[in-house]
Amino acid sequence: MSNKPKIAVIGAGKWGQALHFALSFKQETYITSRTPRDIKNFTDLNTALNCEYLIIAIPAQQIKQWLKENFVFKNQKVLVASKGIEANTGEFLNEIYAEHVPEKNIGFISGPSFAAEVIQGLPCALVLNSTSKKLYQEFKPFFPDFIKTYYSADVIGAEVAGAYKNVLAIASGICEGLHLGKNAQASLISRGLVEMQRFGKNFGAKKSSFIGLSGAGDLFLTASSNMSRNYRVGLGLAQNKSLEEILEELGEVAEGVKTSEAIYKLSKEYNIYTPIANEVKLVLDGKNPKDSLKDLLNS
Ligand SMILES: NC(=O)C1=CN([C@@H]2O[C@H](COP(=O)(O)OP(=O)(O)OC[C@H]3O[C@@H](n4cnc5c(N)ncnc54)[C@H](OP(=O)(O)O)[C@@H]3O)[C@@H](O)[C@H]2O)C=CC1
Numbered sequence: 659m660s661n662k663p664k665i666a667v668i669g670a671g672k673w674g675q676a677l678h679f680a681l682s683f684k685q686e687t688y689i690t691s692r693t694p695r696d697i698k699n700f701t702d703l704n705t706a707l708n709c710e711y712l713i714i715a716i717p718a719q720q721i722k723q724w725l726k727e728n729f730v731f732k733n734q735k736v737l738v739a740s741k742g743i744e745a746n747t748g749e750f751l752n753e754i755y756a757e758h759v760p761e762k763n764i765g766f767i768s769g770p771s772f773a774a775e776v777i778q779g780l781p782c783a784l785v786l787n788s789t790s791k792k793l794y795q796e797f798k799p800f801f802p803d804f805i806k807t808y809y810s811a812d813v814i815g816a817e818v819a820g821a822y823k824n825v826l827a828i829a830s831g832i833c834e835g836l837h838l839g840k841n842a843q844a845s846l847i848s849r850g851l852v853e854m855q856r857f858g859k860n861f862g863a864k865k866s867s868f869i870g871l872s873g874a875g876d877l878f879l880t881a882s883s884n885m886s887r888n889y890r891v892g893l894g895l896a897q898n899k900s901l902e903e904i905l906e907e908l909g910e911v912a913e914g915v916k917t918s919e920a921i922y923k924l925s926k927e928y929n930i931y932t933p934i935a936n937e938v939k940l941v942l943d944g945k946n947p948k949d950s951l952k953d954l955l956n957s
């Protein structure tokens with residue numbers, strides 16, 4: 659029997675499957691999900707929860723409930739792969755997980771990483787964010803040679819950046835869909851970066867996280883490519899499609915939709931100036947994107 663530590667990915671959507679593929683290079687890696695699949699090393703949830711190392715790739719809005727109903731803490735070390743802020747409560751994922759996993763056992767993955775590229779083995783750089791450097795050192799050897807990992811202790815910075823960029827990608831998709839030009843798009847993305855940094859600062863995030871892979875890196879990726887689901891939501895909105903129609907066509911999660919609600923709430927509560935995220939929320943609620951643009955230019 660192998661003495662290698664056991665690892666499992668929970669959530670076999672796009673990102674979960676890509677991480678499972680990547681980790682399987684160096685390590686036998688299990689995967690489980692709500693819907694069973696014919697994938698190598700697919701297992702049941704109980705077997706997965708008995709592994710020493712877990713990577714959880716379930717959409718942010720489902721995590722609170724999922725943890726409550728399914729998770730049993732058995733001293734596992736956990737990496738969270740989701741990017742979003744819970745809309746009902748405005749809680750960050752680290753706050754939600756804190757009720758189930760002690761701080762020293764948890765880390766958060768951030769950085770520019772389209773699953774579709776990772777699953778082809780294309781080069782990629784990720785940040786593993788945890789207050790425990792030991793946790794990073796334990797997970798680092800599991801990653802394949804084509805993924806370079808960096809360490810950061812700025813959990814909240816990574817979380818805000820990863821969640822906020824999804825909302826900005828929607829804005830950027832709207833910009834593209836309205837044919838506003840590359841000047842407008844670059845302005846939107848760079849002002850968006852300032853905005854997410856301002857928002858993050860309020861919750862204790864470090865400025866440097868926003869100019870690195872977790873912030874600028876992931877924002878530039880997601881807000882400039884229609885490989886991004888969030889960007890495609892923006893394109894659809896600019897084409898006057900209904901949100902329901904867009905999400906049905908997408909068939910996968912676009913975290914920016916619900917995260918824009920969370921940011922809207924939090925920015926009101928803490929009096930933070932977040933004009934771009936607010937307009938995204940209003941467009942998702944039905945405001946005409948052209949009126950939104952006018953309001954942004956005049957704010
Ligand atoms: N795709 C990407 O490139 C990247 C995604 N992320 C983040 O990873 C997270 C997951 O994204 P991704 O995998 O792409 O999304 P997908 O839409 O591809 O898959 C999400 C999976 O989550 C599972 N799921 C949904 N609801 C529940 C629930 N209530 N309980 C348990 N499982 C549930 C589903 O499993 P099932 O099908 O078995 O029912 C589904 O396959 C998101 O937060 C995203 O932002 C981060 C970096 C890159």
Ligand SMILES: O=C(CO)COP(=O)(O)O
Pocket residue numbers: 741769770771772773824827876879880885886887888889911912913
């Ligand atoms: O987070 C991602 C890449 O880093 C994926 O972005 P989308 O969810 O918009 O596809």
